[in-house]
Amino acid sequence: MKTTAAAAPALLYGPGVGASVTLVTIGGLLVVCGVYLLLGQSLTRLVLGMILAGNGINLLLMADAGPAGAPALLGPRVRSATGRVLPITDPLPQAMILTAIVITLSMTAFLLALAYRTWQVTGDDQVQDDVEDRRIALKARRADLKADLRERKAQYRADRRTVLARSRERRRELRESVGQARAELRARVRLQRAVAARAEDFEFIEDAAQSDTDFQPAPPRPDRD
Amino acid sequence: MDEIVPLPVLLPLLAVGAKFIIGPRRPQLQGTISMLVLIADTVISIVLLVWADRHGPLVVQIGGYGAPMGISLVVDRLSGLMIAVSSVVTLAVLIYSQSQGSDEEDAGAPLAVFYPAYLIMVAGVADTFLAGDLFNLFVGFEIMLTASYVLMTVGGTRDRIRSGAVYIMVGIASSLLFMAAIAVTYAAAGTVNLAQLAERLGHLPANIRLAINLLLFVVFAVKAAAFPLSAWLPDSYPTAPAPVTAVFAGLLTKVGVYCVIRTQTLLFPDRQLRGVMLVVAGLSMLLGIAGAVAQADLKRLLSFTLISHVGYLFLGIALGSVRALAGALFYAAHHITVQTSLFLVTGLIERREGTGDIGRISGLARAAPILAVLFFLPAMNLAGIPPFSGFLAKLVLLQAAAADGHAAALTLLAAALLTSLLTLYAMAKVWSRAFWRDRDEAGAPGEHQVVLPGGAGVSVVVRRGSRGAIGIGGQRLARSESYPPGMLAATCALVVVSLGFTVWAGPITAFTQRAAVELGDRDVYISAVQRASGLSGLPALPTAQVPVAPTAPSAAAQARGGGR
Numbered sequence: 001m002k003t004t005a006a007a008a009p010a011l012l013y014g015p016g017v018g019a020s021v022t023l024v025t026i027g028g029l030l031v032v033c034g035v036y037l038l039l040g041q042s043l044t045r046l047v048l049g050m051i052l053a054g055n056g057i058n059l060l061l062m063a064d065a066g067p068a069g070a071p072a073l074l075g076p077r078v079r080s081a082t083g084r085v086l087p088i089t090d091p092l093p094q095a096m097i098l099t100a101i102v103i104t105l106s107m108t109a110f111l112l113a114l115a116y117r118t119w120q121v122t123g124d125d126q127v128q129d130d131v132e133d134r135r136i137a138l139k140a141r142r143a144d145l146k147a148d149l150r151e152r153k154a155q156y157r158a159d160r161r162t163v164l165a166r167s168r169e170r171r172r173e174l175r176e177s178v179g180q181a182r183a184e185l186r187a188r189v190r191l192q193r194a195v196a197a198r199a200e201d202f203e204f205i206e207d208a209a210q211s212d213t214d215f216q217p218a219p220p221r222p223d224r225d
Numbered sequence: 226m227d228e229i230v231p232l233p234v235l236l237p238l239l240a241v242g243a244k245f246i247i248g249p250r251r252p253q254l255q256g257t258i259s260m261l262v263l264i265a266d267t268v269i270s271i272v273l274l275v276w277a278d279r280h281g282p283l284v285v286q287i288g289g290y291g292a293p294m295g296i297s298l299v300v301d302r303l304s305g306l307m308i309a310v311s312s313v314v315t316l317a318v319l320i321y322s323q324s325q326g327s328d329e330e331d332a333g334a335p336l337a338v339f340y341p342a343y344l345i346m347v348a349g350v351a352d353t354f355l356a357g358d359l360f361n362l363f364v365g366f367e368i369m370l371t372a373s374y375v376l377m378t379v380g381g382t383r384d385r386i387r388s389g390a391v392y393i394m395v396g397i398a399s400s401l402l403f404m405a406a407i408a409v410t411y412a413a414a415g416t417v418n419l420a421q422l423a424e425r426l427g428h429l430p431a432n433i434r435l436a437i438n439l440l441l442f443v444v445f446a447v448k449a450a451a452f453p454l455s456a457w458l459p460d461s462y463p464t465a466p467a468p469v470t471a472v473f474a475g476l477l478t479k480v481g482v483y484c485v486i487r488t489q490t491l492l493f494p495d496r497q498l499r500g501v502m503l504v505v506a507g508l509s510m511l512l513g514i515a516g517a518v519a520q521a522d523l524k525r526l527l528s529f530t531l532i533s534h535v536g537y538l539f540l541g542i543a544l545g546s547v548r549a550l551a552g553a554l555f556y557a558a559h560h561i562t563v564q565t566s567l568f569l570v571t572g573l574i575e576r577r578e579g580t581g582d583i584g585r586i587s588g589l590a591r592a593a594p595i596l597a598v599l600f601f602l603p604a605m606n607l608a609g610i611p612p613f614s615g616f617l618a619k620l621v622l623l624q625a626a627a628a629d630g631h632a633a634a635l636t637l638l639a640a641a642l643l644t645s646l647l648t649l650y651a652m653a654k655v656w657s658r659a660f661w662r663d664r665d666e667a668g669a670p671g672e673h674q675v676v677l678p679g680g681a682g683v684s685v686v687v688r689r690g691s692r693g694a695i696g697i698g699g700q701r702l703a704r705s706e707s708y709p710p711g712m713l714a715a716t717c718a719l720v721v722v723s724l725g726f727t728v729w730a731g732p733i734t735a736f737t738q739r740a741a742v743e744l745g746d747r748d749v750y751i752s753a754v755q756r757a758s759g760l761s762g763l764p765a766l767p768t769a770q771v772p773v774a775p776t777a778p779s780a781a782a783q784a785r786g787g788g789r
Contacts, residue, residue, distance in 0.1 A: 031405070038398060046394055053401050060408040092294065093411065096360055100404055103367050107397060110374060114390060121383045127390045132460060 023063040030056025043115035043125040054104040065093040230285040233351035237344040267312040274305035284757035291758040297357030302740035304354045317715045322468035324711025346372035359417040392461035399447040406440035420754035448481030452509035455532045463524035467572025475565030490744040502543035509536030510644040523581040550741035552621030559614045566719035588664035608649035614726035
């Protein structure tokens with residue numbers, strides 16, 4: 001096991017001096033995994049997260065006890081491989097870990113019962129959002145819908161305006177073209193009338209020509225107006 | 226005298242064991258046992274309080290082992306006050322819930338688990354107050370929390386399971402954090418005994434001290450429901466049975482506050498977190514009361530006022546002067562009784578009206594004058610109307626803030642005044658709707674007159690999202706115009722006790738002043754523990770590595786903290 005013997009001169013009292021890096025790393029990893037699981041909403045995940053994080057913290061406490069030493073009861077009779085007399089390990093963290101394990105166990109049992117009951121009541125083991133959350137979510141959704149509605153209304157109005165403008169334009173165009181057509185028609189009618197008048201004249205003249213044969217009528221001019 | 230110190234923890238636990246031996250067949254005997262135990266508890270804690278006041282802190286080393294290995298139980302003025310008030314309140318709530326329980330038991334509700342869990346919770350609370358080391362504090366916390374999880378979900382209805390799951394997960398997360406804090410503390414200081422920690426933490430570098438301080442503060446702030454960590458409270462408390470909500474609201478948050486006071490005064494006298502706590506106090510006050518004003522359900526409204534009034538306590542702790550601490554202690558004791566009695570009255574109102582929604586309750590002042598009186602007194606007390614103790618406690622706190630003179634303190638003074646005004650507004654709203662409004666104006670509770678297009682009036686029962694009154698066992702409560710005598714008597718007793726804070730305000734403020742002086746002088750606590758455990762001063766230090774001189778740890782730490 002690696003040790004951080006001289007790493008922390010700041011830690012004066014603790015058996016923190018000489019703590020095992022392996023224990024600290026594994027403990028930290030477990031806590032990280034546990035916190036990740038605790039962020040979920042399913043009670044089963046929460047139970048698993050609590051167990052992982054709890055065990056990770058227990059390992060951290062274990063690391064507090066410093067380097068491994070002799071068992072408490074055998075005391076200084078135990079020697080290391082190099083023949084050095086080992087001091088006994090600090091027993092206090094072990095007592096704390098035992099207590100923590102018991103507490104974690106009871107909490108696990110309770111949470112599992114709770115998850116089961118949740119499943120019985122709701123058919124699911126999700127932790128539900130609280131009343132206020134739901135109310136706020138509803139409000140937000142309402143606001144969203146309202147904004148959406150407002151936007152659509154505005155869009156509709158804008159569309160309507162453009163459609164109206166376009167139809168007005170079209171109507172104007174139509175009116176213009178109708179006016180033109182009417183003018184043309186009128187012109188043509190006038191022309192025809194003129195032609196007809198001339199033709200009448202012509203007939204009259206023709207009638208007259210029967211008596212006066214050297215009179216020739218001029219052809220009608222097309223650009224009368 | 227030392228022998229009775231562990232009794233507030235032991236007696237309830239023994240009573241629970243005795244209850245399991247007796248079995249569920251003899252509820253009468255069981256009830257008598259709980260009652261006797263809590264009465265004994267109350268007497269003992271008052272004796273402890275008086276003793277600790279007269280002769281200084283009482284310290285017991287469990288099993289005779291010395292401090293670093295053994296467990297110390299300490300009663301100083303602070304823990305004496307807290308334990309005395311808490312045992313009075315728990316006794317009243319026990320009487321209330323027994324009366325309600327025996328009333329419900331006719332309906333066949335399963336209550337076998339309620340009273341044992343309640344007693345275990347009382348033991349846990351007492352253990353937290355008595356604990357002289359951090360790990361024992363953790364164990365006390367866990368006992369209390371585990372029992373409270375059971376109480377929160379008792380009956381197992383859908384609502385309680387839902388809000389209970391939130392409460393439990395928040396509690397478990399804070400417990401994990403507490404364990405981590407203990408691991409860090411032990412790694413840094415090599416002890417968890419509070420007295421020893423108080424001596425050793427001063428020698429640690431400021432950043433490590435800050436880390437430990439922050440960890441512990443977050444843990445306790447979750448329990449105390451200070452603002453950013455309070456979201457769980459108004460959601461979970463209102464669904465629990467009325468007596469449970471009452472004791473949780475009055476007591477459990479104050480356990481968190483007690484721990485903050487203890488750690489901030491004993492372990493971290495250099496107040497690294499002063500700024501943080503001022504911000505927390507201000508936000509708790511304002512946002513809490515803003516939430517209360519918006520609520521229509523009485524229990525939810527009271528839960529939000531609870532958050533805002535925890536802000537006052539944090540204000541006192543953050544200011545940290547003797548007067549501010551004295552004010553905070555007075556406020557804590559006053560608030561425990563007032564908040565609990567308000568919730569008990571709410572329980573009675575729910576029982577009478579079948580709901581706690583103030584939009585649907587009306588005319589109570591005429592219909593039930595006794596409830597009106599019982600509600601009015603603590604409500605005005607909570608809002609801080611002059612003759613009451615709420616006013617006196619706030620006055621002391623505000624004087625302390627004014628004496629502090631710092632811009633932040635003055636801002637908080639304004640925030641506190643605004644909060645107290647808004648509390649009055651919230652209480653007046655409840656009063657004018659539920660008590661003063663004519664009964665005809667609102668129609669019968671739960672009914673609304675609807676005029677159909679044809680002109681025919683129809684009254685429909687509308688359930689507007691608020692829950693009806695649910696009993697301890699989780700079944701819907703039958704509405705009843707009569708009050709079981711125990712419920713009424715317990716509520717009256719608590720209201721009278723809360724008025725007692727007004728009548729004897731002089732002696733009590735004098736006492737809290739002495740307690741605050743004691744808190745300011747850490748040597749009283751440290752030397753008392755050292756005497757009891759045979760420790761003499763610091764154990765041998767590796768002197769070469771001491772970075773800060775023991776006599777001036779705070780100045781150096783502040784200098785370093787300020788440089789950053």
